[in-house]
Amino acid sequence: MDWNRWYSLKSYLRSSLWTVPLIAVAIYAVVKPVAEMVGRWMVRQGALDPKTGLLGLSMSGARSLLGDIVSADLAFLVFTFASLLVAIQVAGGQYTPRIIATTLLRDNIIRSISGLFVFTLLFANRTQGWMGEEEVHQLQVLITALFGFASVVAFLFLIDYAAKSLRPVSLVARVGEQGVAVIESVYPAPTTGVTTPPEHDKERCAPDRVVRQRGKSGIVLAVNLEMLVTKARRADIVIEFVPQVGDLVAVDEPLFYLYGKSGVVDESRLRTLVAFGTERTIEQDPMFAFRILVDIALKALSAAINDPTTAVLAIDQLHRLLRMVGKRSLHIEEILDRSGRVRVILRTPNWEDFVHISFREVRQYGAGSIQIARRLRAAMENLIETLPGHRHEALRIELALLDRAIAVEHPFPEDLALARIADSQGLGGSATSTADN
Structure with missing residues:
Protein backbone atom coordinates (compact mmCIF):
# COMPACT_ATOMS: atom_id res chain seq x y z
CA MET A 1 0.00 0.00 0.00
CA ARG A 167 -17.30 21.37 29.39
CA PRO A 168 -15.53 24.22 27.56
CA VAL A 169 -12.45 24.00 29.78
CA SER A 170 -12.05 20.29 28.99
CA LEU A 171 -12.44 20.70 25.23
CA VAL A 172 -10.01 23.59 24.88
CA ALA A 173 -7.51 21.82 27.15
CA ARG A 174 -7.59 18.73 24.93
CA VAL A 175 -7.03 20.84 21.83
CA GLY A 176 -4.17 22.54 23.66
CA GLU A 177 -2.56 19.18 24.48
CA GLN A 178 -2.82 18.13 20.84
CA GLY A 179 -1.30 21.45 19.81
CA VAL A 180 1.63 20.96 22.19
CA ALA A 181 2.30 17.51 20.73
CA VAL A 182 2.33 18.69 17.11
CA ILE A 183 4.49 21.73 17.91
CA GLU A 184 7.06 19.47 19.58
CA SER A 185 7.11 17.17 16.53
CA VAL A 186 7.16 19.84 13.80
CA TYR A 187 9.49 22.31 15.58
CA PRO A 188 11.86 20.17 17.69
CA ALA A 189 14.75 22.65 17.93
CA PRO A 190 14.87 25.68 20.27
CA THR A 191 15.11 29.12 18.72
CA THR A 192 18.56 30.57 18.12
CA GLY A 193 17.43 34.15 17.69
CA VAL A 194 18.73 34.24 14.11
CA THR A 195 16.14 35.40 11.60
CA THR A 196 18.11 35.20 8.34
CA PRO A 197 15.97 34.00 5.42
CA PRO A 198 16.53 30.52 4.00
CA GLU A 199 18.89 30.09 1.07
CA HIS A 200 16.10 29.13 -1.31
CA ASP A 201 14.52 32.55 -0.74
CA LYS A 202 17.79 34.32 -1.59
CA GLU A 203 18.61 32.48 -4.79
CA ARG A 204 15.31 31.23 -6.07
CA CYS A 205 15.23 30.39 -9.77
CA ALA A 206 12.75 28.79 -12.14
CA PRO A 207 12.23 25.09 -11.44
CA ASP A 208 13.51 22.58 -13.96
CA ARG A 209 10.32 20.56 -13.67
CA VAL A 210 6.85 21.00 -12.19
CA VAL A 211 4.86 18.06 -10.79
CA ARG A 212 1.14 18.84 -10.71
CA GLN A 213 -1.72 17.36 -8.72
CA ARG A 214 -3.65 14.59 -10.46
CA GLY A 215 -6.74 12.57 -9.56
CA LYS A 216 -8.88 14.83 -7.39
CA SER A 217 -8.60 17.90 -5.23
CA GLY A 218 -7.93 17.60 -1.52
CA ILE A 219 -6.47 19.17 1.61
CA VAL A 220 -2.86 18.34 2.39
CA LEU A 221 -2.83 16.29 5.61
CA ALA A 222 0.79 15.22 5.81
CA VAL A 223 3.99 14.80 3.82
CA ASN A 224 6.51 11.96 4.08
CA LEU A 225 9.60 14.15 4.44
CA GLU A 226 11.98 11.28 5.09
CA MET A 227 11.13 9.59 1.78
CA LEU A 228 11.26 12.92 -0.06
CA VAL A 229 14.79 13.51 1.22
CA THR A 230 15.76 9.97 0.18
CA LYS A 231 14.40 10.42 -3.35
CA ALA A 232 16.03 13.82 -3.72
CA ARG A 233 19.39 12.46 -2.55
CA ARG A 234 19.27 9.49 -4.91
CA ALA A 235 18.42 11.70 -7.89
CA ASP A 236 20.83 14.45 -6.70
CA ILE A 237 18.14 17.15 -6.95
CA VAL A 238 16.23 19.57 -4.72
CA ILE A 239 12.49 19.02 -4.23
CA GLU A 240 10.28 21.91 -3.17
CA PHE A 241 6.85 21.08 -1.83
CA VAL A 242 4.71 23.94 -3.12
CA PRO A 243 1.62 24.00 -0.85
CA GLN A 244 1.66 24.12 2.92
CA VAL A 245 0.19 21.41 5.15
CA GLY A 246 -3.48 22.32 5.53
CA ASP A 247 -3.80 23.91 2.07
CA LEU A 248 -6.41 22.84 -0.46
CA VAL A 249 -4.73 21.67 -3.67
CA ALA A 250 -6.90 21.54 -6.79
CA VAL A 251 -6.31 19.30 -9.78
CA ASP A 252 -3.48 20.55 -12.05
CA GLU A 253 -2.11 22.91 -9.40
CA PRO A 254 1.66 22.67 -8.78
CA LEU A 255 2.52 20.11 -6.12
CA PHE A 256 6.32 19.91 -6.42
CA TYR A 257 9.04 22.04 -7.97
CA LEU A 258 12.11 20.01 -8.94
CA TYR A 259 15.51 21.67 -9.26
CA GLY A 260 18.29 19.83 -11.05
CA LYS A 261 18.40 16.83 -13.38
CA SER A 262 14.97 15.50 -12.50
CA GLY A 263 14.25 13.40 -15.58
CA VAL A 264 14.62 10.11 -13.69
CA VAL A 265 12.08 11.04 -11.00
CA ASP A 266 8.75 9.23 -11.22
CA GLU A 267 5.94 11.76 -10.74
CA SER A 268 3.40 9.17 -9.62
CA ARG A 269 5.74 7.95 -6.88
CA LEU A 270 6.27 11.50 -5.66
CA ARG A 271 2.52 12.04 -5.38
CA THR A 272 2.19 8.97 -3.16
CA LEU A 273 4.30 10.77 -0.53
CA VAL A 274 1.55 13.33 0.07
CA ALA A 275 -1.60 12.41 2.01
CA PHE A 276 -4.81 14.24 1.10
CA GLY A 277 -8.18 14.36 2.81
CA THR A 278 -11.42 16.27 3.05
CA GLU A 279 -10.70 17.86 6.46
CA ARG A 280 -7.56 19.17 8.13
CA THR A 281 -5.95 17.12 10.89
CA ILE A 282 -3.55 18.18 13.64
CA GLU A 283 -0.81 15.54 13.18
CA GLN A 284 1.50 17.68 10.98
CA ASP A 285 -0.47 20.94 11.05
CA PRO A 286 0.31 23.07 14.15
CA MET A 287 -1.67 25.99 12.76
CA PHE A 288 -4.86 23.89 12.85
CA ALA A 289 -4.75 23.69 16.66
CA PHE A 290 -4.65 27.51 16.74
CA ARG A 291 -7.49 27.64 14.22
CA ILE A 292 -9.74 25.44 16.35
CA LEU A 293 -9.09 27.47 19.51
CA VAL A 294 -9.71 30.77 17.70
CA ASP A 295 -12.94 29.41 16.22
CA ILE A 296 -14.13 28.42 19.70
CA ALA A 297 -13.35 31.92 20.95
CA LEU A 298 -15.12 33.57 18.00
CA LYS A 299 -18.21 31.38 18.43
CA ALA A 300 -18.30 32.24 22.15
CA LEU A 301 -18.06 35.96 21.31
CA SER A 302 -20.89 35.82 18.77
CA ALA A 303 -24.16 37.58 19.57
CA ALA A 304 -26.00 34.24 19.49
CA ILE A 305 -23.92 32.71 22.31
CA ASN A 306 -22.36 35.72 24.08
CA ASP A 307 -20.04 33.74 26.38
CA PRO A 308 -16.79 35.71 26.78
CA THR A 309 -15.63 33.47 29.64
CA THR A 310 -15.36 30.55 27.22
CA ALA A 311 -13.39 32.81 24.89
CA VAL A 312 -11.01 33.54 27.79
CA LEU A 313 -10.47 29.79 28.22
CA ALA A 314 -9.54 29.56 24.54
CA ILE A 315 -7.16 32.52 24.89
CA ASP A 316 -5.52 30.71 27.82
CA GLN A 317 -4.59 27.84 25.50
CA LEU A 318 -3.56 30.19 22.67
CA HIS A 319 -1.27 31.95 25.14
CA ARG A 320 0.20 28.60 26.17
CA LEU A 321 0.82 27.47 22.59
CA LEU A 322 2.24 30.83 21.51
CA ARG A 323 4.75 30.75 24.35
CA MET A 324 5.83 27.31 23.23
CA VAL A 325 6.08 28.27 19.55
CA GLY A 326 7.99 31.44 20.40
CA LYS A 327 10.75 29.45 22.09
CA ARG A 328 11.30 27.18 19.11
CA SER A 329 13.05 27.55 15.80
CA LEU A 330 10.46 28.01 13.07
CA HIS A 331 12.87 28.09 10.11
CA ILE A 332 12.89 24.48 8.99
CA GLU A 333 12.02 25.17 5.36
CA GLU A 334 15.30 23.67 4.17
CA ILE A 335 15.71 20.00 5.06
CA LEU A 336 19.22 18.62 4.68
CA ASP A 337 20.49 15.14 3.98
CA ARG A 338 23.25 13.46 5.95
CA SER A 339 25.94 15.23 3.94
CA GLY A 340 24.50 18.65 4.81
CA ARG A 341 23.11 19.45 1.35
CA VAL A 342 19.64 20.93 0.93
CA ARG A 343 17.31 18.28 -0.49
CA VAL A 344 13.72 19.30 0.39
CA ILE A 345 12.11 22.73 0.76
CA LEU A 346 8.91 22.82 2.82
CA ARG A 347 7.02 26.00 3.70
CA THR A 348 5.87 26.33 7.30
CA PRO A 349 4.12 29.13 9.21
CA ASN A 350 6.39 31.84 10.64
CA TRP A 351 6.11 33.65 13.97
CA GLU A 352 3.99 36.47 12.57
CA ASP A 353 1.50 33.94 11.18
CA PHE A 354 1.01 32.40 14.62
CA VAL A 355 0.64 35.81 16.26
CA HIS A 356 -1.87 37.00 13.68
CA ILE A 357 -4.12 33.95 13.92
CA SER A 358 -4.03 34.07 17.73
CA PHE A 359 -4.95 37.74 18.22
CA ARG A 360 -6.34 39.51 15.17
CA GLU A 361 -9.79 37.94 14.84
CA VAL A 362 -10.31 37.63 18.59
CA ARG A 363 -9.50 41.33 18.98
CA GLN A 364 -11.85 42.30 16.15
CA TYR A 365 -14.78 40.44 17.68
CA GLY A 366 -13.94 40.85 21.36
CA ALA A 367 -12.45 44.32 21.82
CA GLY A 368 -15.82 45.53 23.06
CA SER A 369 -15.65 43.09 25.99
CA ILE A 370 -13.56 44.37 28.90
CA GLN A 371 -12.91 40.77 29.90
CA ILE A 372 -11.43 39.86 26.50
CA ALA A 373 -9.40 43.07 26.20
CA ARG A 374 -7.78 42.50 29.60
CA ARG A 375 -7.00 38.83 28.89
CA LEU A 376 -5.48 39.63 25.48
CA ARG A 377 -3.30 42.31 27.04
CA ALA A 378 -2.15 39.92 29.76
CA ALA A 379 -1.16 37.35 27.14
CA MET A 380 0.74 39.85 24.99
CA GLU A 381 2.59 41.46 27.88
CA ASN A 382 3.52 38.09 29.35
CA LEU A 383 4.86 36.87 25.99
CA ILE A 384 6.94 40.03 25.61
CA GLU A 385 8.42 39.42 29.05
CA THR A 386 9.16 35.71 28.58
CA LEU A 387 10.09 35.27 24.89
CA PRO A 388 13.37 36.21 23.17
CA GLY A 389 13.74 39.74 21.84
CA HIS A 390 13.31 38.85 18.17
CA ARG A 391 9.72 37.75 18.95
CA HIS A 392 8.67 41.08 20.48
CA GLU A 393 7.98 43.24 17.42
CA ALA A 394 4.90 41.30 16.22
CA LEU A 395 3.53 41.29 19.78
CA ARG A 396 4.02 45.04 20.21
CA ILE A 397 2.13 45.65 16.99
CA GLU A 398 -0.80 43.59 18.28
CA LEU A 399 -0.68 45.42 21.61
CA ALA A 400 -0.84 48.78 19.84
CA LEU A 401 -3.78 47.60 17.74
CA LEU A 402 -5.54 46.45 20.90
CA ASP A 403 -5.10 49.89 22.45
CA ARG A 404 -6.56 51.56 19.37
CA ALA A 405 -9.48 49.10 19.24
CA ILE A 406 -10.54 49.49 22.87
CA ALA A 407 -10.29 53.29 22.56
CA VAL A 408 -12.96 53.07 19.86
CA GLU A 409 -15.11 50.48 21.64
CA HIS A 410 -15.17 52.13 25.10
CA PRO A 411 -16.20 55.81 25.01
CA PHE A 412 -16.41 56.13 28.81
CA PRO A 413 -13.06 56.91 30.49
CA GLU A 414 -13.80 54.59 33.40
CA ASP A 415 -14.41 51.61 31.10
CA LEU A 416 -11.38 52.49 28.99
CA ALA A 417 -9.14 52.60 32.05
CA LEU A 418 -10.44 49.21 33.20
CA ALA A 419 -9.99 47.67 29.74
CA ARG A 420 -6.33 48.76 29.69
CA ILE A 421 -5.47 46.63 32.70
CA ALA A 422 -3.80 43.27 32.03
CA ASP A 423 -5.63 40.44 33.80
CA SER A 424 -4.90 36.75 33.26
CA GLN A 425 -8.49 35.93 34.29
CA GLY A 426 -10.09 38.62 32.15
CA LEU A 427 -11.96 40.06 35.11
CA GLY A 428 -11.44 39.07 38.70
CA GLY A 429 -7.73 38.36 38.79
CA SER A 430 -5.01 40.35 40.45
CA ALA A 431 -3.86 42.93 37.91
CA THR A 432 -1.75 46.02 37.63
CA SER A 433 -2.81 48.88 35.40
CA THR A 434 -0.54 49.83 32.54
CA ALA A 435 -2.57 52.86 31.62
CA ASP A 436 -1.48 56.41 32.26
CA ASN A 437 -3.54 57.95 35.08
Missing part, protein backbone atom coordinates in the same frame (compact mmCIF):
# COMPACT_ATOMS: atom_id res chain seq x y z
CA ASP A 2 1.29 3.47 -0.90
CA TRP A 3 2.25 5.74 1.99
CA ASN A 4 -0.46 8.32 1.33
CA ARG A 5 -3.19 5.68 1.29
CA TRP A 6 -1.83 4.12 4.48
CA TYR A 7 -1.71 7.50 6.22
CA SER A 8 -5.24 8.39 5.11
CA LEU A 9 -6.49 5.00 6.30
CA LYS A 10 -4.84 5.47 9.71
CA SER A 11 -6.29 8.96 10.05
CA TYR A 12 -9.75 7.67 9.13
CA LEU A 13 -9.60 4.76 11.57
CA ARG A 14 -8.40 7.01 14.41
CA SER A 15 -11.42 9.28 13.95
CA SER A 16 -13.97 6.46 13.46
CA LEU A 17 -16.10 5.33 16.39
CA TRP A 18 -16.91 1.91 14.93
CA THR A 19 -13.35 0.55 14.86
CA VAL A 20 -13.06 -0.44 18.54
CA PRO A 21 -16.49 -2.16 18.65
CA LEU A 22 -15.45 -4.07 15.54
CA ILE A 23 -12.27 -5.15 17.31
CA ALA A 24 -14.47 -6.23 20.23
CA VAL A 25 -16.41 -8.49 17.85
CA ALA A 26 -13.14 -10.10 16.72
CA ILE A 27 -12.06 -10.60 20.35
CA TYR A 28 -15.43 -12.19 21.13
CA ALA A 29 -15.00 -14.59 18.21
CA VAL A 30 -11.75 -15.81 19.79
CA VAL A 31 -12.58 -15.69 23.49
CA LYS A 32 -15.99 -17.37 23.37
CA PRO A 33 -14.87 -20.74 21.87
CA VAL A 34 -11.89 -20.81 24.23
CA ALA A 35 -14.14 -20.20 27.25
CA GLU A 36 -16.49 -22.98 26.11
CA MET A 37 -13.61 -25.45 25.72
CA VAL A 38 -12.20 -24.53 29.13
CA GLY A 39 -15.65 -24.92 30.70
CA ARG A 40 -16.12 -28.42 29.21
CA TRP A 41 -12.63 -29.43 30.33
CA MET A 42 -13.28 -28.26 33.90
CA VAL A 43 -16.52 -30.26 34.03
CA ARG A 44 -14.78 -33.42 32.71
CA GLN A 45 -11.97 -33.03 35.23
CA GLY A 46 -14.47 -32.63 38.04
CA ALA A 47 -13.19 -29.17 38.88
CA LEU A 48 -16.58 -27.62 38.17
CA ASP A 49 -20.02 -28.90 39.17
CA PRO A 50 -22.40 -28.16 36.27
CA LYS A 51 -25.33 -27.83 38.71
CA THR A 52 -23.97 -25.76 41.58
CA GLY A 53 -20.96 -24.35 39.75
CA LEU A 54 -19.25 -21.13 40.65
CA LEU A 55 -22.36 -19.04 41.17
CA GLY A 56 -24.74 -21.77 42.27
CA LEU A 57 -27.37 -20.66 39.75
CA SER A 58 -30.17 -22.86 38.54
CA MET A 59 -31.19 -22.98 34.89
CA SER A 60 -33.95 -20.40 35.38
CA GLY A 61 -31.66 -18.17 37.43
CA ALA A 62 -28.90 -18.33 34.86
CA ARG A 63 -31.26 -17.54 31.98
CA SER A 64 -32.75 -14.65 33.92
CA LEU A 65 -29.30 -13.21 34.68
CA LEU A 66 -28.16 -13.54 31.07
CA GLY A 67 -31.36 -11.96 29.79
CA ASP A 68 -30.94 -9.00 32.14
CA ILE A 69 -27.34 -8.50 30.98
CA VAL A 70 -28.33 -8.63 27.31
CA SER A 71 -31.11 -6.09 27.86
CA ALA A 72 -28.88 -3.81 29.94
CA ASP A 73 -26.00 -3.80 27.45
CA LEU A 74 -28.35 -3.18 24.55
CA ALA A 75 -29.78 -0.21 26.42
CA PHE A 76 -26.26 1.02 27.26
CA LEU A 77 -25.28 0.90 23.58
CA VAL A 78 -28.38 2.77 22.44
CA PHE A 79 -27.92 5.42 25.13
CA THR A 80 -24.20 5.83 24.36
CA PHE A 81 -24.61 6.37 20.63
CA ALA A 82 -27.69 8.56 21.04
CA SER A 83 -25.88 10.71 23.59
CA LEU A 84 -22.85 10.94 21.33
CA LEU A 85 -24.99 12.24 18.49
CA VAL A 86 -26.43 14.88 20.80
CA ALA A 87 -22.93 15.78 22.01
CA ILE A 88 -21.74 16.17 18.42
CA GLN A 89 -24.62 18.52 17.64
CA VAL A 90 -24.03 20.57 20.79
CA ALA A 91 -20.26 20.78 20.26
CA GLY A 92 -20.61 21.67 16.60
CA GLY A 93 -23.19 24.35 17.30
CA GLN A 94 -21.78 25.88 20.47
CA TYR A 95 -18.02 25.51 19.94
CA THR A 96 -16.91 24.64 16.38
CA PRO A 97 -17.58 21.76 13.95
CA ARG A 98 -13.82 21.22 13.68
CA ILE A 99 -13.78 19.84 17.22
CA ILE A 100 -15.83 16.78 16.22
CA ALA A 101 -13.31 14.76 14.20
CA THR A 102 -10.25 16.01 16.10
CA THR A 103 -11.54 15.44 19.64
CA LEU A 104 -14.92 13.75 20.13
CA LEU A 105 -14.61 10.93 17.60
CA ARG A 106 -11.00 10.22 18.63
CA ASP A 107 -11.84 9.75 22.29
CA ASN A 108 -10.45 6.29 23.12
CA ILE A 109 -12.37 6.10 26.41
CA ILE A 110 -15.74 6.39 24.69
CA ARG A 111 -14.68 3.97 21.97
CA SER A 112 -13.31 1.42 24.47
CA ILE A 113 -16.45 1.49 26.61
CA SER A 114 -18.57 1.00 23.48
CA GLY A 115 -16.39 -2.01 22.64
CA LEU A 116 -16.97 -3.41 26.14
CA PHE A 117 -20.74 -3.12 25.69
CA VAL A 118 -20.60 -4.88 22.31
CA PHE A 119 -18.41 -7.71 23.65
CA THR A 120 -20.61 -8.28 26.72
CA LEU A 121 -23.80 -8.22 24.65
CA LEU A 122 -22.50 -10.82 22.20
CA PHE A 123 -21.01 -13.03 24.93
CA ALA A 124 -24.19 -12.98 27.04
CA ASN A 125 -26.44 -13.63 24.05
CA ARG A 126 -24.30 -16.55 22.89
CA THR A 127 -24.15 -18.06 26.38
CA GLN A 128 -27.92 -17.80 26.75
CA GLY A 129 -28.53 -19.51 23.41
CA TRP A 130 -25.87 -22.20 23.95
CA MET A 131 -27.24 -23.57 27.22
CA GLY A 132 -29.26 -26.75 26.98
CA GLU A 133 -32.27 -27.82 28.98
CA GLU A 134 -30.39 -29.35 31.94
CA GLU A 135 -26.80 -28.09 31.97
CA VAL A 136 -25.88 -24.62 33.19
CA HIS A 137 -22.56 -23.53 31.73
CA GLN A 138 -21.32 -22.07 34.95
CA LEU A 139 -17.96 -20.75 33.74
CA GLN A 140 -19.57 -18.85 30.85
CA VAL A 141 -22.26 -17.49 33.17
CA LEU A 142 -19.59 -16.31 35.61
CA ILE A 143 -17.60 -14.61 32.86
CA THR A 144 -20.77 -12.97 31.56
CA ALA A 145 -21.69 -11.78 35.05
CA LEU A 146 -18.26 -10.22 35.51
CA PHE A 147 -18.45 -8.41 32.18
CA GLY A 148 -22.01 -7.37 32.96
CA PHE A 149 -20.89 -5.85 36.24
CA ALA A 150 -18.02 -4.13 34.41
CA SER A 151 -20.51 -2.76 31.88
CA VAL A 152 -22.67 -1.22 34.61
CA VAL A 153 -19.62 0.42 36.21
CA ALA A 154 -18.37 1.61 32.80
CA PHE A 155 -21.78 3.06 31.95
CA LEU A 156 -21.92 5.06 35.17
CA PHE A 157 -18.35 6.25 34.57
CA LEU A 158 -19.22 7.17 30.97
CA ILE A 159 -22.07 9.44 32.07
CA ASP A 160 -19.76 11.30 34.43
CA TYR A 161 -16.91 11.38 31.89
CA ALA A 162 -19.08 12.65 29.04
CA ALA A 163 -20.58 15.39 31.20
CA LYS A 164 -17.12 16.59 32.23
CA SER A 165 -15.48 16.23 28.80
CA LEU A 166 -18.10 18.44 27.13
